[in-house]
Every structure is written in C-alpha cells, then in structure tokens.
Amino acid sequence: MDNLLLPRDPNVKDRAKINIPEKETVLAVRSVSPKGSGTKKERQVLKRKVGVFTISIFKYIFQSWTEHFLIIDSILLREFQEILATLEDEDDTKPGTGFLVEEVELEEEKPSTEPLRQHETFQQQPSINDKNVEIIKNVERITQDFKRKANSIDTCWVTTLEKLENTLTAMKDELFNPKEDREISVMGQILIEETSTRAAKLVYEATDYHRDLQHTILKLGKYINTEFEHPTKKPFRPSPELEKKRNRRDMGFALIFDYMMSTGLTSVGDSMRKLSIFEQYFDTLNVSDPEKLKTIVEDLQGGDISSSLEFIKSAQPAEEHSLRKSLQTQMIIECIEMGLESYDRTVKQLKAFVPKEGEEQRQSQRLVGALVMGQAAKEDARYRNLFDQKNKEKLVSRLSAFFVPKEAPLNLIMKHGFKGINQLTDFQDSGLQWDVWMDWELPFDTYFHASHSVFTCPILKEQCTCNNPPMRLTCGHVISKDAINRLTINVRNRFPRSRHLRFKCPYCPKEQNLDNAKSVDFHAWTIPADNEDEEAEEQVKFLQFVE
Amino acid sequence: MASGEPSTSEVPTGAGTTVGGKHSKRKSDIMSLDYCTFRVPYNELNVKFRNGQKDLDRAAASVAKAANLLTKKTAGATEPQAKEALQKNFEFLLKQVQDARVAMQKVLKEETGEADKIIMRCHMLQQEQQVNEDRPKRIDKALEKRKFARHICWHLLRCGMIVPAKKLVAEMKMEGMVDISIFEKFYEIEQALLDKDTKPCIEWCQYHRHRLRKIGSRIEVVARQQDIATLIEEQNIPEALAYIKKYFVPITKTQFPDDLKKIMGSVAMPLEISRMRNKELHAENRYEACYEFFIKEAYRLYQLPEHSAFSSIVQMGIAAQKTAMCEPDTKTPTNKQRCVVCRPDIWPLAEGLPNARSDGNKILCSLSNTVCNDEDNIPYLFPSGHVVGLRAINAGLRRANHKVYDPMHKQEIMEEEALRMYFM
Numbered sequence: 001m002d003n004l005l006l007p008r009d010p011n012v013k014d015r016a017k018i019n020i021p022e023k024e025t026v027l028a029v030r031s032v033s034p035k036g037s038g039t040k041k042e043r044q045v046l047k048r049k050v051g052v053f054t055i056s057i058f059k060y061i062f063q064s065w066t067e068h069f070l071i072i073d074s075i076l077l078r079e080f081q082e083i084l085a086t087l088e089d090e091d092d093t094k095p096g097t098g099f100l101v102e103e104v105e106l107e108e109e110k111p112s113t114e115p116l117r118q119h120e121t122f123q124q125q126p127s128i129n130d131k132n133v134e135i136i137k138n139v140e141r142i143t144q145d146f147k148r149k150a151n152s153i154d155t156c157w158v159t160t161l162e163k164l165e166n167t168l169t170a171m172k173d174e175l176f177n178p179k180e181d182r183e184i185s186v187m188g189q190i191l192i193e194e195t196s197t198r199a200a201k202l203v204y205e206a207t208d209y210h211r212d213l214q215h216t217i218l219k220l221g222k223y224i225n226t227e228f229e230h231p232t233k234k235p236f237r238p239s240p241e242l243e244k245k246r247n248r249r250d251m252g253f254a255l256i257f258d259y260m261m262s263t264g265l266t267s268v269g270d271s272m273r274k275l276s277i278f279e280q281y282f283d284t285l286n287v288s289d290p291e292k293l294k295t296i297v298e299d300l301q302g303g304d305i306s307s308s309l310e311f312i313k314s315a316q317p318a319e320e321h322s323l324r325k326s327l328q329t330q331m332i333i334e335c336i337e338m339g340l341e342s343y344d345r346t347v348k349q350l351k352a353f354v355p356k357e358g359e360e361q362r363q364s365q366r367l368v369g370a371l372v373m374g375q376a377a378k379e380d381a382r383y384r385n386l387f388d389q390k391n392k393e394k395l396v397s398r399l400s401a402f403f404v405p406k407e408a409p410l411n412l413i414m415k416h417g418f419k420g421i422n423q424l425t426d427f428q429d430s431g432l433q434w435d436v437w438m439d440w441e442l443p444f445d446t447y448f449h450a451s452h453s454v455f456t457c458p459i460l461k462e463q464c465t466c467n468n469p470p471m472r473l474t475c476g477h478v479i480s481k482d483a484i485n486r487l488t489i490n491v492r493n494r495f496p497r498s499r500h501l502r503f504k505c506p507y508c509p510k511e512q513n514l515d516n517a518k519s520v521d522f523h524a525w526t527i528p529a530d531n532e533d534e535e536a537e538e539q540v541k542f543l544q545f546v547e
Numbered sequence: 548m549a550s551g552e553p554s555t556s557e558v559p560t561g562a563g564t565t566v567g568g569k570h571s572k573r574k575s576d577i578m579s580l581d582y583c584t585f586r587v588p589y590n591e592l593n594v595k596f597r598n599g600q601k602d603l604d605r606a607a608a609s610v611a612k613a614a615n616l617l618t619k620k621t622a623g624a625t626e627p628q629a630k631e632a633l634q635k636n637f638e639f640l641l642k643q644v645q646d647a648r649v650a651m652q653k654v655l656k657e658e659t660g661e662a663d664k665i666i667m668r669c670h671m672l673q674q675e676q677q678v679n680e681d682r683p684k685r686i687d688k689a690l691e692k693r694k695f696a697r698h699i700c701w702h703l704l705r706c707g708m709i710v711p712a713k714k715l716v717a718e719m720k721m722e723g724m725v726d727i728s729i730f731e732k733f734y735e736i737e738q739a740l741l742d743k744d745t746k747p748c749i750e751w752c753q754y755h756r757h758r759l760r761k762i763g764s765r766i767e768v769v770a771r772q773q774d775i776a777t778l779i780e781e782q783n784i785p786e787a788l789a790y791i792k793k794y795f796v797p798i799t800k801t802q803f804p805d806d807l808k809k810i811m812g813s814v815a816m817p818l819e820i821s822r823m824r825n826k827e828l829h830a831e832n833r834y835e836a837c838y839e840f841f842i843k844e845a846y847r848l849y850q851l852p853e854h855s856a857f858s859s860i861v862q863m864g865i866a867a868q869k870t871a872m873c874e875p876d877t878k879t880p881t882n883k884q885r886c887v888v889c890r891p892d893i894w895p896l897a898e899g900l901p902n903a904r905s906d907g908n909k910i911l912c913s914l915s916n917t918v919c920n921d922e923d924n925i926p927y928l929f930p931s932g933h934v935v936g937l938r939a940i941n942a943g944l945r946r947a948n949h950k951v952y953d954p955m956h957k958q959e960i961m962e963e964e965a966l967r968m969y970f971m
Contacts, residue, residue, distance in 0.1 A: 132672075132676045133673055133676045133677055136669050136672050136673050136676065137669070137673070139585060139665065139669055140665075140666055140669035140670075140673075143662050143665045143666050143669070144662075144666065146658075146662050147659055147662040147663070147666070150655050150658050150659050150662065151655075151659065153651075153655060154652070154655045154659075157651065158648060158651055158652055158655070161644065161647060161648040161651065162648060164644055165641070165644050165645055165648060168637075168640065168641045168644060169641065171637075172637060172638065172641060175630070175637075176630050176633075176634045176637065182629065182630055183627040183628060183629055183630065184627060184628050184629075184630055184633060185627050186624050186625060186626065186627060188627075189621040189624035189627075189628060189633075190621070190624065192617060192621050192633065192637065193617070193618050193621040193622060193624075196613070196614035196617045196618055196621075196640055197614060197618060199610055199614055199640060199644050200607075200610050200611040200614035200615070203606065203607045203610040203611070203644065203647045204607050204611065206603070206607075206647070206651060207600075207603045207604055207606075207607045210599070210600060210603055210651070210654070210655075211600060213596060213658070214596065214600075217589075217592060217593055217596055220589055220592075220665075221589055221593065224582075224585045224586055224589055225850075228581065228582040228585055228586065241854050241858050242702065242855070242857065242858045242861065242896075243702075243705060243706055243854065243855060243858065247895075248895070248896070249706060251892065251893075251895065251896060252702070252706075252857075252858075252861070253706075253708075254892060255861075255892075255893075256699055256702075256703070259695075259699070260715075263692065265696075265715065265718050265719075267714050267718060268711050268714045268715045268718060271710050271711040271714050272708065272711045275708065275711075390685060409887045409890060409893060410695075410861075411695070412864070412868070412887055413860075413861055413864035413865055413868070413887060413893075414695050414698075414860055414861070414864055415691075415864070416863070416864040416867040416868055417859075417860035417861060417862070417863040417864030417865075417867065418694075418860060418864075419867065420863035420864065420866065420867040421580065421859070421860065421863050424863070440901050440902060441901050441902050441903075441904050442866055442867065442901050442902070442903055442904045443904070444904060445904050445905060445906045446867040446868075446903045446904060446905075451868075451870075451885040451886035451887075451888075451889070452870045452872040452873060452886060452911070453872060453908075453909060453910045453911045453934070454870050454871075454872075454905045454908060454909045455908050455909075455910060455970060456905065456906075456908060458971040463870070463871040463902060463905075464871060465871040465872070466871075466872070466874075472928050472966060472968055475969075476966065476967050476968055476969045477969050477971065478968055478969065478970050478971075507969075507971060518928060518932065518966070519932055520928060520932060520934060520968070521913070521931070521932035521933050521934075522872055522910070522911070522913070522934060523872070523913065523933070524911070524913050524914075524916060525913040525914060525931075525933050525954070525955055
C-alpha cells in the first residue's frame, strides 16, 4: 500500500489524544473528496465502520498526523493539501458533509526516508480572537437592539404620556377653575370620561410595550449563557484555588502585591498591605524596598524628582547619567507645562542640564526651543513628543527596575495562562478531549522560558524526571532509565541473576552493557558556598555570565 | 446539617463545564473567563426590568382605578355636576398619570444605563481581543495590563478586598468594567450579619425575590430563621409567633414546609430541649454560617463561577511553565531565580498541576545555561553527570595537554572523559 501513514512508534501516547481508533491500525485516506465518492452503499458501510468526522476534526487529525507520523509518500501529502484547500470552503457545522475515512490494516513498518513534513502551507482557521470578537459583537448587537427599543418607548410613549398629562392639566385648569362656573357641564363630563378612559388605555399600552422588551433581554441572557458558559468545576485537580484556603489565598495576594508594586500601581499594593493579612509572605517578595519605590513613584507622579535623584546618587547605577538626564528633561517639561510661574525653576533645571556632544546637545536645544514657545510647544509638531505622558510612565518603570530585578512572576504567569487557555480552546474546538483530572502533562506544546532542560525519551515519549533520569549509552545516544528497563526486561526475566545485562541501542546496532550507561544530571550547577578554589570560582562565575 | 446549608443536594447552575472540561460545546473557552463581565450587568438589567415592569403594572392599575372612579361618576351624565364631586377624582387621576410617566422614565433610564454598561464592556473587550498588526506595542501592552488588572480586580472583590479593588479600578481607569457595587453590597451584608443584623440581607432577598424563587433559594428562610431563633433564645414566644405568622409562613408554606415544621417545633418545645434537638438553630456561629450560605446563594443568583477566572489563569500559567525538573529552590534568592515555578513562594501552587509539554528537546548547559545544539554548542557529559556545552568548555575550561577543567570535581580531566551526547 503506497499511501500509508506510519506511526513513529506504535505505543506513542499521542494516538489516544488525537482520537485515532485502534492501536494496531492506522487510518489512511483512500478516496477522499469533499463531496464523497463511491456508491451510496459503500459510503454508508464506511460511515458505520469508522464514523463520520466533521471537517474541523479532520483538519486537526491531519495536522496532528503530519506532526506525529512519518508520511512516506509525497504524492499523498500533495493530495492532502489539495483536499484541505477544498475543505476550507466547506460548511463546518454539518457533520459528515465530507469524506470517507477507511480503516486499513497496518503493514510492516518501514524506515523513514524523508524528514517530517510540516503543515505551514495550510491555511489557518479563524483564530480564537476572531471568534471572540464575533461573539462580543453579537452581544453588542443584541444590547443595541434592546437599547433602541427602550429609546423608542422613551420617545414614543413617554412623550404620549406627557401629552396626556398636559391635556389633563389643561382640562383641570379649564374645568376646575375656581373663577368659573361652580358646575361642570354635561359636555365637560363627557370629555372627562373620554379622557380618563383614554388615559387608562394609554398607560396599559405603554406597559405592554415595555413588557415586550423581555424577549430581547431573554435573548441576551440565553446568548451569554451559551457563549460565556461559566466553569463550574475546577480546571485542575488538586486545584490550587486561591480563594477559600487561607494560606493559598495569601499566596495569591502576595503575587498580586508584587505585581502591583512592580508595575507602578503602588497605591493598590499599599492598600493591600494595610490589610496586613499576608505579612508572612513579604519576605519572599520580589520588591526589595517597597516603601522607597512607592515614594519615588509618587514623587514622580507629583512632579518631584528629588527622591529619584537622591536614589541615583546613593545607588550609582551604570545608567546614572542617562537616568539623570531623563529626569531633568521630565522636570523641565513639567515646568514648561506649568507656565510662567515656574520660569525661574525651569531655567535653573535647564542650566543643570549640561549636555554632552551629539544627541544630548540636540535635546538641550529642543528643550530651550520648547521653553521659548512655552505652553504653545505642546501643539507644535517639533516638541509634541516631549509632552507625551508615556515618558513619565517609562521613567517610573525604569526606576522601578532597580527595586524589581526581574518582572513580577505574576505577569509572566498570567501571560502564559492566557496563552495556555487559548491553546486549550483551540484544542477543544477540534472536538478533542483532554482528561484534565488524570493527565500529568498538558495536551499541547507550550512555549516556556528555557529555565530547565527538557528531554523527552525518544522511546517512551515521556519527559525524563528525577525518578526516571536520562541515561547516556556508550554510543552517545541518550534514552530514559525506564526505556532501558523495558529493553532489558526479557533478558532479566531469562537470566535474573546475571550481573551483566546486555541490550542493543535502539538507534544504532551497538551492543550495550547496562553497567556502562551513565546517568545524566540536567540541573544547573552552582558554586558551593564552601568553595576554596578562588581561581576556579572566578572562572565558573565568568562562564555563567559570559553568555 | 447547619442551618446555613441548603437542605437539598447542591445543583450546579447551568450546564457549565470546566475550562478544558469534557462536555464543552461553546466556541470559545477563553470567553468563559469573562463570564462575570457580562453576566452580572445582564442580571442587573433583568432584575431592573422585572422590578420596573412591576412598578409600571402597579402604576397602570392605579391609573385604571382612578379612571374607573371618575368614569363611574360621569357615565351617562345628563345633568351638570358640582365641581367638588369630580375635582378630587380628577386630580387623583392626574397624579396617577404623572406617577406612571415618572415610573416609565425612571425604569427606562435604569435599563438603558445597564445596556450602556454592557455596550461599553463590549467595546473594551473588542479592543483587547482584536489583533492589529499596525497598533503600537505600547498600546498592546496597556491593553494587556488592563486585562490582567480586570481579572485581578474580580479576584480581589471575591476575596473581600474592596478598597484595593476600587483603587485598582481607579488607577487603571476601568470604571464600569467591574461590578464593584454588588460586592460592596455583599460586604455590607456580611458585616451586618456578623453584627447579628439580618435586615440588609432580607432587603437584598426581597429585591431579588423573583430570581431567588426561580432558583429555589432558601436564603430568605435561613435569614429569617436567625431572627426567630433570637426571639426564641430571648423567650419572647408571642413575638416569635407573630413574626412567623407574618413573614415566615408565606415564604415556607409551599416551598419549604420542613423548615416551617422545624421552627414551629422549636417554638413549641422548651428552650433546653430545642437547643438539644436543633443545635444548628441555636449555634453560636449561626450568623457566620448564614453569611457563608448567603455568599453561596448570591454567587448562584448571579451565576458567578465557584472559582475566579484568575485562579484558572494562574493554574494554567504555572502549568505552562512547569517542567519535570522543577522543584522548590530555597538556595537561590527569589529575585535571581530563572524559573518562576521553582520559587519557594510559588511552588506550593504548582504542586499537583500537570507539566508543560514540549515536543522538542531543550538541553541546557549546566554552567552557562545556554541551549545546546549539534553545531556550535555540542553537549558533553562530565564525570559528575552534568551537561556542559562546547561554548562553555572553549570559553574557559580548556587546559594544556588535551585536558579540560572539571569545576564540579575541581580537577583536570582528559578530553576523552567528557563524553559526547546525542539527543534524538
């Protein structure tokens, strides 16, 4: 069979995750077309046999195949690409408008002759963001519809009631005027009767019209319930929920506090700290001196750079000069914004701004120009960017960087969290399931900072851990300890007392001895505290920072 | 069973599933994170509509009544009537029409206010969701910061940190994006209940009566039970009976007859026996239990999820960075740690979460922390078991006579002892 997809490994776990039916079989597409082919009976038989996939599931499965299986036939790949191109225009909502998938017996595994094909040529499905925008637009459309109806009731019925009120007031003035006759004529009584009947009728009608708004409200509620269905269960187990358990809640608060302080939202952090319920976690926080940071940020926002200058003077950071200049520039700009009252102060600051050659000199000239123009410089294209509010924010974040050496962990966690949930949504959109309660690994590849080595055993397709460390064989190939155990299980069963277990490397024909396999430690190596060899220490320190 | 707990088994509201759950049919799970952003104003709109409709119905009935009174006097008139006989009724009709108009204006204003809130939220969320290549990065960052702040704010509100949440909203200019007022109300009710005052809770129940009845909530019953229990404790039985007759019977007679029987039993039996038999009714912490039950029911009413979206995001964020090699690192100072998950303050949250998945291998040099490859940074295994990249060896570990310095064992080794490795 020429058009066959072969798995890299029959035990590959991913098969279960991408819903491929059997372990010993692999799906191959024989006569695939968007409209189906073959006789009706044949299609029915095949549908019964393997079920019918929606187009999105098919796309996902195919894309997974390209990632997880070796496609040994380039013609087949081209066929797939053509099919996918035609499927792009198909209606995805109806299951089974598509193609027939047949289950075929797996033939003998053939060695791969071509590298793994990527699917970068395929057109992408609409992104999650596009779908979300569509959902939000629909919510807006229904709400606008509601608002339009409410406004029309306002303009129509409230005006009518106002008119009725005016009519009644006019009648009251006319009929019940004390200066006039003491009796109301028969005509007057008829008028009163008609008007009162009309009043009752109008108010009832207005109420009825208002009642009709219920339909739109229910529609909105139904739409929100459907599209924003809320999670009632915990996403993971055991769930590190951050609300009910006191210690976990405090950990969450500590993360938030750290984030607030490092992003310039010091007033929020301060008010959190006043509650003093997570004091024990302050020691582990990223912010080295929250009080000082708070003073600097507040002073800067109030237009006072003295605390910042004082800090620069004491800390003497490498970028002292540029920071000083930025602070002075900001000060001068704020003086110009304040107008003539602060002219003396502005000039004083300008004199302190001793420019070097080049860019600084040009900056100095611009500042003088802005001073000459005064507040009008805000509108001038040449000086407008000097007055940008973002400059101050940048300055705050630059100064915050001295107190927060790295970005707050919560920032990184939330960035990855949103990305991960997006990916999970994509994964689910393809009709695939992930048993969050049981699995020990996320079902999709996530980008993460390379803080630790990550090694997936090529035999077992499992990440190596401390309990299942990677082992270097004598040929240089690295596989996991569990993989070696499995490779030697037969030998161990046959010769339980043998001290020299032999097996073949799965990648090269070299025979291995279990005793010669060496455990690999991926942990970063740091200099021990009691190290006495200063020269070596210096060298390693140099190595650790050389990159 | 504590008096603050529901008597029937808890029924989850809606057919919601988890983020990443088994039965999800929605287009986008990520939107479920913003469920509160729309659900709460929708609920407010619904309540305002229903209460407004009731006011309008009442006003219409009053106008009809006034018109009817007037019509009765003027129907089939054949002779003139004295002004005094009609003036009072006419003025009454005018006043009722004025009231109806004012009620209509008020109701519509409130409803459009809520609608405006939803529309404003739609605009802000659209801004966040739309991907625009031409948009400056700083705007993207600001939008991202606002998104983070919104979820943090919801979390703070749920944890009762009203003041920091308010400050966050003010700082981030997110007025109207987060419903602080409902959580303020919750907080107010909490404080009142802890002070043994059920009045704000009962008022809240009456405001949301329609919806509470629809979801079969017992919160009003539980709140009123506390008042009755206090009267029983004070041995003020006549007052307790009057209270039960006036307030308790109408709400329990059809829906919760067991509660009625129980409270009547407590009234009838001597206090000591009642304390023995109905421990939860006389428990010291019954007001705390009542508050806990109130929060549960309030979340059910607004269909707020059991856990904040912030929790889900944090879990996913940690899991996406967690590797099999992660473990709490107490040696390195927190501000120098490369891995977020290994921080001792974050590790407890990471325990039990799944690891991130990486389809490719990333092997780092144990010394320089650079990624090894098969070209210019070939990985070598040192006798200690550590992996050292070729770049680090060339940078400072090479010695004369084909030797390499092993910093781990503090000795020089032969080049052949550093073993080449192949990661497939």
